[in-house]
Amino acid sequence: xxxxxxxxxxxxxxxxxxxxxANDWMPDDYRNLLIKQIHMHAVSEIMGAYPEKEWVPKAPTxxxxxxxxxxxxxxIGHGQILLRLAEDLSRPYGRGREALxxxxxxxxxxxxxxFHMPAPTWADAGVIAFLVDGGAIITQAMLLDSSYAxxxxxxxxxxxEESFHMQYGESVVLALAEGTSFQRNxxxxxxxxxxxxxxxxxxxxxxxxxxxxxxxYKIRTKTNEELRQKFINRYAPRxxxxxxxxxxxxxxxxxxxxxxxxxxxxxxxxxxxxxxNSGPFSQARLDLRRRxxxxxxxxxxxxxxxxxxxxxxxx
Amino acid sequence: MNALPPHEKxxxxxxxxxxxDDEWIVAHRGSEWLGLAPDLxxxxxxxxxxQDEMGHAQFYYALLTELGEREPEQMVFARTASQWRNACxxxxxxxxxxxxxxxxxxxxVFDDIRTNALTRAPWPSLQAGVRKIRRExxxxxxxxxxxxxxxxxxxxxxxxxxxxxxxxxxxxxxxIFSWGEPDTFLSTLDLASLRQGEVQRLWEERIRDKLHRWxxxxxxxxxxxxxxxxxxxxxxDLANLLGVMSEVWRSDETAxx
Numbered sequence: 001x002x003x004x005x006x007x008x009x010x011x012x013x014x015x016x017x018x019x020x021x022a023n024d025w026m027p028d029d030y031r032n033l034l035i036k037q038i039h040m041h042a043v044s045e046i047m048g049a050y051p052e053k054e055w056v057p058k059a060p061t062x063x064x065x066x067x068x069x070x071x072x073x074x075x076i077g078h079g080q081i082l083l084r085l086a087e088d089l090s091r092p093y094g095r096g097r098e099a100l101x102x103x104x105x106x107x108x109x110x111x112x113x114x115f116h117m118p119a120p121t122w123a124d125a126g127v128i129a130f131l132v133d134g135g136a137i138i139t140q141a142m143l144l145d146s147s148y149a150x151x152x153x154x155x156x157x158x159x160x161e162e163s164f165h166m167q168y169g170e171s172v173v174l175a176l177a178e179g180t181s182f183q184r185n186x187x188x189x190x191x192x193x194x195x196x197x198x199x200x201x202x203x204x205x206x207x208x209x210x211x212x213x214x215x216x217y218k219i220r221t222k223t224n225e226e227l228r229q230k231f232i233n234r235y236a237p238r239x240x241x242x243x244x245x246x247x248x249x250x251x252x253x254x255x256x257x258x259x260x261x262x263x264x265x266x267x268x269x270x271x272x273x274x275x276x277n278s279g280p281f282s283q284a285r286l287d288l289r290r291r292x293x294x295x296x297x298x299x300x301x302x303x304x305x306x307x308x309x310x311x312x313x314x315x
Numbered sequence: 316m317n318a319l320p321p322h323e324k325x326x327x328x329x330x331x332x333x334x335x336d337d338e339w340i341v342a343h344r345g346s347e348w349l350g351l352a353p354d355l356x357x358x359x360x361x362x363x364x365x366q367d368e369m370g371h372a373q374f375y376y377a378l379l380t381e382l383g384e385r386e387p388e389q390m391v392f393a394r395t396a397s398q399w400r401n402a403c404x405x406x407x408x409x410x411x412x413x414x415x416x417x418x419x420x421x422x423x424v425f426d427d428i429r430t431n432a433l434t435r436a437p438w439p440s441l442q443a444g445v446r447k448i449r450r451e452x453x454x455x456x457x458x459x460x461x462x463x464x465x466x467x468x469x470x471x472x473x474x475x476x477x478x479x480x481x482x483x484x485x486x487x488x489x490x491i492f493s494w495g496e497p498d499t500f501l502s503t504l505d506l507a508s509l510r511q512g513e514v515q516r517l518w519e520e521r522i523r524d525k526l527h528r529w530x531x532x533x534x535x536x537x538x539x540x541x542x543x544x545x546x547x548x549x550x551x552d553l554a555n556l557l558g559v560m561s562e563v564w565r566s567d568e569t570a571x572x
Contacts, residue, residue, distance in 0.1 A: 046350070046355070049349065049350045050350055053349045053350045056346050056347075056349055057343065057346065057347055057559050057560060058559060058560065058562050058563050059563070060392070060561075060563040060564040060572040061388060061392075061564075061572050062369070062373055062387060062388060062391055064572060065346075065369065066366055066369050066370070069346050069349065069362060069365065069366050069369070070362075070366060072349050072350065072362070073349070073358070073359055073362040073363070073366075076349075076350060076355055076358045076359060076362070077355075077359055079355060080355040080356065080359065083355070097354075122563045122572075172572075175571060175572055179567075179570050179571060179572075180567055180569060180570045182566070182567045182570065183567065183570055288350060288351065289350075291351055292350060292351040292352065292353070292358075296351075296352070296353035296354075296412055298470065298472050298473060298476070299353035299354075299412050299466075299473065300353055300354060301469070301470055301472075301473075302465060302466055302469025302470045302472070302473030303353075303465055303469065305469045305470045305473075306464070306465045306468045306469045
């Protein structure tokens, strides 16, 4: 079969809504878009663990500490299963886990803007779980129908866990909203810090070339603006119901169209931050990952080297 | 447990507080490794281990409440350093992965000996809980025994780091075996097998075998420590840890979080 025929067959499959498996033929373009998307998704899950990890030692009740511990573990777990997908896809390029992780430290793969930001109070940890995980559920839900079947399957599990996270976040946020005035202030300040970053989170109204191609290949199925509208529609009323303010007077629903208004986030600022890892906490968080990955390379070398089978269970 | 004679109550408190505090502090330090483990797979495994330990601490704290001690939340967040009974080595900062492996292996062997004795404790709810806990602890022990073997038998660097960690912590391990009181209180509980000398003997036997297997020289019997955590004697490391741990809780003590 010629390359053109293969491509035509492939596109017919995609258009019919059929799914692609890891060992099926796929055009390089499709493979590269998937690697880019899944690699970024994986490292965002891992980098997303850090702002909350900082709050595990400080969690103010036994239950919160255990729950947050488990949540951070889930995020690392998402990173792990997604990296395995990216590793499979990268096999023709001879690139494995070490290389994909090095890419993050070398600045060759980006992670979500929200994880470049500081999380200075306990309320930030709650708002991250509530709003960021809530936003992630919305973007990931559209990927559940992704044309790449292994990604769609992994996302099923991930989305199920994220909805627990969101409920955890909601519970933390609710405790603060119903708490003392000190706690309500903490919460309001955290919402003020995170709202604009969440508007950026879904990407520009006019989508870039890769995002458009991903729509064509049905890797993703909704536009950035559709996702952002869904987010505002879900969270603005919830925040108001808690008696909190949204730090953007333009957030209003048009009664005719149902469309939500909002002030454009500072696109240049956040784009620059993500591109150059120049956000207020980009380098501090990358340093943590560097400590884990590069700082422990000697451990992984020892594992590869150990020549005997580990001893059986001791008792 | 209100029907217990007072001296027996005091004895149970002594025993359980050491166990609860050990498990809580070891888990707290362990949770500081989140996102920092040598690979993602270990991050997941180690996190599960530490969540288990927090659960065990919670179980022991709940029993302490039954004995008339403060509520678990108060025990964790409201006590000052001198009120904690954990062994000192567990409160010290984490160090490198070799130190984690050596310390957790040593600790898990010790905890195995301690919980094994409690499977015959004359207190049914403690006995039942400990039996359940031991099903999880078996995996923790296996996990760190495996890591110990891998580092001992990995590269020159991993072996050197492991030996350094062992030699560095060895003189600081002694209060693990202590109860902070003369052992006689154990006979009121019918738990003579938990006598300091007896636990230490069993522990040294097992550790000696392990070191021997990897041709690591026996550093000698573990000496008595300078400070005894079981008597509330702690380093500044614990005060610092508690400062971090209770920072949010203290920011508004009237609040529900």
